[in-house]
Amino acid sequence: MSNLIQHNSNKVIIAENLTKRFGHFTAVDNISFEVSRGEIFGFLGANGAGKTTAMRMLCGLSIPTAGKGMVAGYDIETQTELVKKSIGYMSQKFSLYDDLKVWENIELFGGIYGMKDKEIKVKTDELMKVLNFENERDKLVGSLPLGFKQKLAFSVSIFHTPQVVFLDEPTGGVDPITRRQFWELIYDATSRGITVFVTTHYMDEAEYCNRVSIMVDGKIEALDSPKELKKQFNASSMDEVFHQLARKSTRVDS
Amino acid sequence: MPAIEVKNLYKNYYPYKSGKFAGIGKPAIENETNLNSPLGAEGINFNVSRGEIFGIIGPDGAGKTTLFRILTTLILADSGMAFVDGFDVVKDYKEIRKRVGYMPGKFSLYQDLTVLENLNFFATVFNTTIEENYELIKDIYQQIEPFKNRRAGKLSGGMKQKLALSCALIHKPSVLFLDEPTTGVDPVSRKEFWGMLKKLKQQGITILVSTPYMDEASLCDRIALIQDGRFLKIDTPKNIMSQYENKLWAVQSDNMYKLLLDLRSYEPSKNCFAFGDKHHVSVDSGQLTVDSLRQYLQQKEHTNIEIREIKPTIEDCFMQLSQG
Structure with missing residues (x-):
């Protein structure tokens, strides 16, 4: 591990030449980047560009073929369990239990992450107030409207105050108003020092990120603030930037 | 005669696990005891003209899939009527099934069959051959033809989508039902997909398509904005925007x-x-x-x-x- 990594505690995610090969196919091809504490980092790319594979490595779920990575100060190759303890994860598929009540879901996930009963209770009360969910507390999660569920799933993913939370297309199919309320929850989380790593297919959401990386065929082809990227590509929106870059793809598998 | 005609159509999934309304239309009284009666319920109405691309636009849970399933004769409405190509979705369901192409939101081809086997299967079911209607699917199918011996389950998302569209078209349907064909698809592939729809429209096929992506609305001739089972508005995208x-x-x-x-x-x-x-x-x-x-x-x-x-x-x- 390089000195750079050891001395930089402000960097919550560090990827150095991270690579993952499946047989002859290089899904993630030598990517390097850093994400600072409290940052909203947008991770964009076309279907099949390698986003999910990269994210799985950073979450300690898949071991890199080559390269190094540190998440929350832990090595993603040798300290996967410590990595998992320090992060939150919200998958694109709704992952709370429909047949458990709202408070039961929170207690279950809080417990899995090793939180004390008392802490869970206090924080649950707090969360119900913030989300305006006090009337929903005893309802089955399956009975909630989709927008509520997504907000709850996000809140559960950061309930144990992880250093960084990974969000995989958190707003797919959500109505436009809830989609925006969701982003306000993200802003609120970062104001409390949580780092956010997010993938999305909504290009307007890319604009809400502090910095955005765009993957093409396993490589990071661009990485900067939305403002700088638009300048660099002489584009009026992130949608244009994305189209210019994704057009470079030569992978048939897109 | 419109390609699709929907009159006061109402469907409620009560008793649904949430104890709330789920379906299309508006129940007479919104409390639990009356939810399952279609009496006095308010249904939805709309027509789609021949050769039109009509978009149903709204978030998950708004009732888009329910509407598609009724129109493709897979489920029955509680009340109201609907006609596809002039045929009644209840009485003439066999006739409708011959004439429509349906691409459900969930990938539903046979994962264990190859690309070519899937296409052949659907052609055979509809009493036709790939050769007979090859012209119609040519542009789309050629993009996946290099992988024709690969099993469908091993295809990427974009290729699955193209195969599903080819299979839905292989019997030259007069009306094509596409339920969220672009959900979870990246912006570049989405644009490409809409390009394919435009070409199909030029060949005279009527298309009813649903999407949660609002930016796709402008690619439709007319749209219905849907939320909680009700239409907020039906018009051309241009008119809706000018009425803001x-x-x-x-x-x-x-x-x-x-x-x-x-x-x-x-x-x-x-x-x-x-x-x-x-x-x-x-x-x-x-x-x-x-x-x-x-x-x-x-x-x-x-x-x-x-x-x-x-x-x-x-x-x-x-x-x-x-x-x-």
Whole structure:
């Protein structure tokens, strides 16, 4: 591990030449980047560009073929369990239990992450107030409207105050108003020092990120603030930037 | 005769696990004991003309799939009527099944069959051959033809989508039903997909397509905005945008999150949403001028303030209609 990594505690995610090969196919091809504490980092790319594979490595779920990575100060190759303890994860598929009540879901996930009963209770009360969910507390999660569920799933993913939370297309199919309320929850989380790593297919959401990386065929082809990227590509929106870059793809598998 | 005709159509999934309304239309009385009776319920109405691309646009859970399943004769409505190609979805279901192509939201081809086997299978089921209608699917199928011996389960998302579309077209349907064909698909592939639909339209096929992506609305001839089982509006995208009430301003400053909070806490500009790198403020122009808003924001210590009047997008319209 390089000195750079050891001395930089402000960097919550560090990827150095991270690579993952499946047989002859290089899904993630030598990517390097850093994400600072409290940052909203947008991770964009076309279907099949390698986003999910990269994210799985950073979450300690898949071991890199080559390269190094540190998440929350832990090595993603040798300290996967410590990595998992320090992060939150919200998958694109709704992952709370429909047949458990709202408070039961929170207690279950809080417990899995090793939180004390008392802490869970206090924080649950707090969360119900913030989300305006006090009337929903005893309802089955399956009975909630989709927008509520997504907000709850996000809140559960950061309930144990992880250093960084990974969000995989958190707003797919959500109505436009809830989609925006969701982003306000993200802003609120970062104001409390949580780092956010997010993938999305909504290009307007890319604009809400502090910095955005765009993957093409396993490589990071661009990485900067939305403002700088638009300048660099002489584009009026992130949608244009994305189209210019994704057009470079030569992978048939897109 | 319209390609699709829907009259007062109502379907309710009560008793649904949530004990709330789920389906399409509006129940007579919205409490649990009356939910399952179609008596007095209000259904939805719309027509789709031949050769039209008609979009059903709305979030998950709005009732899009329910509507598609009724029209493709897979489930029955509680009340109301619907006709596809002039045939009744209840009485003439066999006739309708011969004539429509349906691509469900969930990938439903045979994962264990190869690309070619799937296509052959669907052609055979409809008593036709790939050769007979090859012209229709040529542009789409050629993109996946190099993988024709690969099992469908091993294809990428984009290729699965193209195969599913080819299979839905192989019997040359007169009406094509596409339920969320672009959900979870990246913006570049989405654009490509809409290009394919345009070509199909030119060949005279009527297309009913649903999507949660509001930016796809402008690619349809007409759209219905749907939420909670009800249509908020049916019209051309252009007309819907021109009917936006109030003026719409795009506002920017150096601190966008603080700007959002400040706009929200000021009564005349409280109707405000983040929109990419700008915030959109819906203003009653009698109440607020650009100068007075600028002044207010300067007081709140914003720098590099930009305020510009803009034309609303379908997403702006959806938000306004769904709040009203």
